[in-house]
Amino acid sequence: xxxxxxxKLVRLATAxxxxxxxxxxxxxxxxxxxxFTDAFVLCSTSSDRHLEAVAEAVLRxxxxxxxxxxxxxxxxxSQWVLVDYGEVIVHVFTEERRSYYxxxxxxxxxxxxxxxxxxxxxxxxxxx
Numbered sequence: 001x002x003x004x005x006x007x008k009l010v011r012l013a014t015a016x017x018x019x020x021x022x023x024x025x026x027x028x029x030x031x032x033x034x035x036f037t038d039a040f041v042l043c044s045t046s047s048d049r050h051l052e053a054v055a056e057a058v059l060r061x062x063x064x065x066x067x068x069x070x071x072x073x074x075x076x077x078s079q080w081v082l083v084d085y086g087e088v089i090v091h092v093f094t095e096e097r098r099s100y101y102x103x104x105x106x107x108x109x110x111x112x113x114x115x116x117x118x119x120x121x122x123x124x125x126x127x128x
Contacts, residue, residue: 002029006038007118009067009088014115016061017043020054022092026104027113038087040110042103044095048077055081055092 002010010027017025022043031038045051052075059069067085074081079097083090091103104112116122 002031002038006031006087008065009062009085010039010041011118011120012062012065012067013041013058013083013085013088013090014043014118014120016057017041017054017090017092018115018120019061020057021050022054024098025115027115027118028104028107029111029113030107032111033107033109037084037089039089040103040107041088041090042093042098043091044093044098046095048079048094051079051081051092051094052076055083055090058083058090058092 014025014027022045024044026042028040028042029038030040043054045054055075059072062085069083070086071084072082079094080101081092093101114122
């Protein structure tokens, strides 16, 4: 179970990703299956440019709440950005890279949460 501070950080990162139209946003509560972090926030983007915009929005929104990442990795051309806040790790992927690494499958024993489960609205369907 995620504590209040961790849940707040998950909400901030998830809301920032949703605001920039990231899709397939998922939260994995890994607190019962690993000791190095409590939660993953995973989201998909449609391009490298979209990926960078989403990652920057997460960094900015969390920084506004006086939190700074311990480490960031990836960026332009990598198709994956990882932002490590200690108790929460945010993974921003292109669709292709997310499918390739399949973190949801790798961490299949973790409790999966949706944005609605943490008090955020689910985004509507993507335009056709």
